[in-house]
Amino acid sequence: MQAIPAVMLMPRNLLEVRSLRVLYKVHRGDVKAVDNVDLSVREGEILGVVGESGSGKSTLALAILRLLPKTARIADGHIYYKGEVDLAHSPENKLKEVRWKEISLIPQAALNALNPTLKIVDHFLETARAHGVHDRKWVIERASKLLSLLRLEPDRVLKSYPHELSGGMKQRVLIALAMLLEPTMLILDEPTTALDVLTQRFILDLLKDLHAKTNITMMFITHDIAVIADIADRMAVMYAGKVMEVGDVYTVFKEPKHPYSIALMKSIPSLTGSVEEMKSIPGTLPDLVNPPPGCRFWPRCPHAMDVCKKEEPPIVELKPGHLVSCWLHVRR
Amino acid sequence: MPLEPPLMEVRNLRVYYPVRKGMFGGVAYVKAVDGVSLVLNRGDIFTLVGESGCGKTTLGKTIVGLVKPTSGEILYKGKNILKLSKREYLEYRRNVQIIHQDPFSSLNPTKTVFQTLSFPLKRWGIARSRRDLIEKVSELLSLVGLKPPEDFLFKYPHQLSGGQRQRVVVARAISVNPELIMADEPITMIDVSLRIGILDLLLDLQKRFNTAYLFITHDFGAARYFAAKGGGLIAVMYLGKIVEVGPAEDVIHDPLHPYTKVLMSAVPVPDPELSRKKKLLKLKSLDIPSPMNPPPGCRFNTRCPFSKPKCEREEPPLIEVRKKHWAACWLYAS
Numbered sequence: 046m047q048a049i050p051a052v053m054l055m056p057r058n059l060l061e062v063r064s065l066r067v068l069y070k071v072h073r074g075d076v077k078a079v080d081n082v083d084l085s086v087r088e089g090e091i092l093g094v095v096g097e098s099g100s101g102k103s104t105l106a107l108a109i110l111r112l113l114p115k116t117a118r119i120a121d122g123h124i125y126y127k128g129e130v131d132l133a134h135s136p137e138n139k140l141k142e143v144r145w146k147e148i149s150l151i152p153q154a155a156l157n158a159l160n161p162t163l164k165i166v167d168h169f170l171e172t173a174r175a176h177g178v179h180d181r182k183w184v185i186e187r188a189s190k191l192l193s194l195l196r197l198e199p200d201r202v203l204k205s206y207p208h209e210l211s212g213g214m215k216q217r218v219l220i221a222l223a224m225l226l227e228p229t230m231l232i233l234d235e236p237t238t239a240l241d242v243l244t245q246r247f248i249l250d251l252l253k254d255l256h257a258k259t260n261i262t263m264m265f266i267t268h269d270i271a272v273i274a275d276i277a278d279r280m281a282v283m284y285a286g287k288v289m290e291v292g293d294v295y296t297v298f299k300e301p302k303h304p305y306s307i308a309l310m311k312s313i314p315s316l317t318g319s320v321e322e323m324k325s326i327p328g329t330l331p332d333l334v335n336p337p338p339g340c341r342f343w344p345r346c347p348h349a350m351d352v353c354k355k356e357e358p359p360i361v362e363l364k365p366g367h368l369v370s371c372w373l374h375v376r377r
Numbered sequence: 378m379p380l381e382p383p384l385m386e387v388r389n390l391r392v393y394y395p396v397r398k399g400m401f402g403g404v405a406y407v408k409a410v411d412g413v414s415l416v417l418n419r420g421d422i423f424t425l426v427g428e429s430g431c432g433k434t435t436l437g438k439t440i441v442g443l444v445k446p447t448s449g450e451i452l453y454k455g456k457n458i459l460k461l462s463k464r465e466y467l468e469y470r471r472n473v474q475i476i477h478q479d480p481f482s483s484l485n486p487t488k489t490v491f492q493t494l495s496f497p498l499k500r501w502g503i504a505r506s507r508r509d510l511i512e513k514v515s516e517l518l519s520l521v522g523l524k525p526p527e528d529f530l531f532k533y534p535h536q537l538s539g540g541q542r543q544r545v546v547v548a549r550a551i552s553v554n555p556e557l558i559m560a561d562e563p564i565t566m567i568d569v570s571l572r573i574g575i576l577d578l579l580l581d582l583q584k585r586f587n588t589a590y591l592f593i594t595h596d597f598g599a600a601r602y603f604a605a606k607g608g609g610l611i612a613v614m615y616l617g618k619i620v621e622v623g624p625a626e627d628v629i630h631d632p633l634h635p636y637t638k639v640l641m642s643a644v645p646v647p648d649p650e651l652s653r654k655k656k657l658l659k660l661k662s663l664d665i666p667s668p669m670n671p672p673p674g675c676r677f678n679t680r681c682p683f684s685k686p687k688c689e690r691e692e693p694p695l696i697e698v699r700k701k702h703w704a705a706c707w708l709y710a711s
Contacts, residue, residue: 098568213663241595242643243639243663246643246657249645271598271646271647272645274645274646274647274652275653294649295650298649312570313569314572314596314598314602316598316601316644317646317647320605323573324573325570325573326571327574330538330570
């Protein structure tokens, strides 16, 4: 029997973000919201992106689909999709082919984005029309299939107005809308944040089930590391516009290597572990118009050395797939 | 027999909000709080947890006098707060302070930190001259961790981060040295890495000044941290009622009421192995009944995996199942 070359066993990178920089213009200068970020999304995986507000996680999502607000611009870098298209530099007509048909986004607080005057069925038809699909019958069939997959009654829900649905139902409608045109990848920005405990659990289990059935690639963005532990295959920890650590969830949770990841995990009041060991991270988030030189975390880092204050740390691969951007792990 | 009445006592409190049904229909009532009793003494920590719509915020607002109860009594040092004399009412108002959820809207954007914090000091005659005021306000700012105070005194809210603003709100609440602080979701809008810092600050005040807290949250992790560190109780609310009360770690790790058990099985934990191994207790129904028309008997019976015929007929009382750990469930009563 012939050995299969290792490269063929490696999951393919569906999306590759390379040296991406996104700036927001404000009167004081430029907010460096995403600064020199490298991140890959593998085909068929659930990648969790965790970070506090201002870490750049939502900006990253918007940049991938080029849906950034007018005050923002991609200053540098590439976003390769399927190894061929560079979304960072594609013209609008090319982006239109990717949005919703290849990559869909469920933005944060989208629960309130449904038009209160339109029935759910019209949301589906409208979305399809906006992307050049006019086959009414196909849209309704596909919508019904997705809604049942998400354990909603298609007939009742399609006829409803948004106000007639609960938060959990609306969130499921949004997931179905995002999946309408059979995209390869779904970006979910804080999809369970506004939901109650039991609804959150239901949506998380539903997403896992959906992932198992369709093998759709997901990028799951949240500030809640417990949710990442529950659903993701791999995770990226972001802080102040930078990716600090990337790895599979079991490794990162068991042996976090970046001082920020370690501190973040200790700062969550959770149901497990001793309350005595939980601690907040001293200091505050840096000003991203004038970020500190060197590593962005050094003003709050318990291990900060001289080099951290001067030079940006390189990315170090500790184990295959476990990447850390920290001087502590640079062998010199 | 205690020598003096408790700081705050709530007896069989009900708060119903009227809503009109249809254009010509009659009036129905949302039973936000429906028969709650509790006692708070100096230095006590009482944490109310529940999902949205369970009535926790209404209960908190009623206790601090922002909402009028439909029936039942709220006693401040043994006196009904609706029947206080003007002078007693002022004392109650001063001694019971509030921290709201949103530090962005609970500070006046046109006032500096100094103006915001000196107002209550002047109002209650704690400091009068400008020099005294600056000294006292600086002291408060240091106490809440805004150091050096000179850097913050003359800043406006928009110049502060969310965490810093919430610290100013805390400073304002403690400026008059209150006996009780009602904190409604005080860390929900705060950055994750700073949340425990705010909770520690509140706990520190409990230790130093024996401040009592009524802490309201939807976050079981935060409730556990606050109550466990402060040696307090966690109470779980469902559809206007307290269904379980007990010491923090007992309620979290060994819940009695089926509703609490279901919730604990559903909350993700920051450990991939544990979180995925957790067995979800299946509910009979995901739908929360309308608070306008709660089910008869136990309110949880329509969703409870353990419900029996009795649960549909009779309402279970809160009984002490274990030491200081109460639950309102027929599983534990006969």
